[in-house]
Amino acid sequence: MAIRKSTMQEQVAAAIAAIEPNDRPVVTFHTISGPSPWLMSQLGLIGQLFVKYYFVTLTHRVVTVHRASRMSNRPQELVHVVPLDQARAAITDVNRATLWSSLKFQFPGEPKPTRLNIGRYWRNELDTFVNGLFGGGPAVPPQAQPVANPYQA
Template identity: 70%
Template sequence: MAIVKSTIQQQVADAIAAIEPNDRPVATIQTITGPSPWLTNGVLGLIGQLLVKYYFVTLTHRVVVIHRTSRISNRPQEVLYVIPLEQARVSISDVRRNPLWSSLRFQLPGEATPTRMNIHRIWRTEMDTFVNGLTGGAPGVPGQYPAPQLPGQAPYPQQQAPVPPQQGYPAPPQQPYPPQQQAYPAAPPQQAPGQYPPAPGANPYQS
């Protein structure tokens, strides 16, 4: 079982590289869905574990990728969602930074309401990068989150990373997305080898 954070991050990076070599992770966080882990782990015990799901949520230079997490090996399993950055930026809300268990809500494609994702403090630095990478500390985001920065580092939206031109990403679907979602331009018709596979419940990149 992978319990060292650097090992987990490398496993997720390898999983992403295997399906889309033209992209790379910016930040990965491990999340547990459902109510506060204080309740599910402490009060409800084994019953509480049946109510939650474990995900690896990764911000890349081009998308947000959500993997199912194996409860046995703690390794990334299948890709559940691949969400364009424009969609992910309006999907995050109610970010709460707490001493042990922080949380945020994320609107997953096809779900009626945002999903609460709980993040342990060992992933707090990655959570800061993830949230700042999507919101840039912009006002108006529900649960406004202060934009963390490393000394001398510009917020993520201003970074000029040498990212290869977007290739191999078919056009995202038009539904279901929040009303404020802007229309997305169609992706180039030519597909690059190793594109993200269709994700159950999301399929944002159609062949």
């Protein structure tokens, strides 16, 4: 069971290298989908039916989303691969909070955006992800600009 952040990131990097050996991760973070984690924790095991665990990784070419194992925190199957330009347009409502930050990600083929909750433990990686995706590379497409970037002073 991977508990250390560095171990989880190495496992995701190995999963990405197995798919695309020429691409390497810039940043990876662990996230939980669904409504508020506070609400889901109050519902106990029933609440666990409504959430999914993911690893979101920004590489030099794409954003990858791997499903994460509930028990071992290991990356499982690759769920989505989104080119950087599409990822910039697909991410909205970035909310950086004290304990649980969140963002909405419009996964390809899904009818509406999925809320991804990021725990405080992964907040630095979230900051790096948002700055790397929106701060570097080509300009942000106009449809992604209505979301204010809370990471800029």
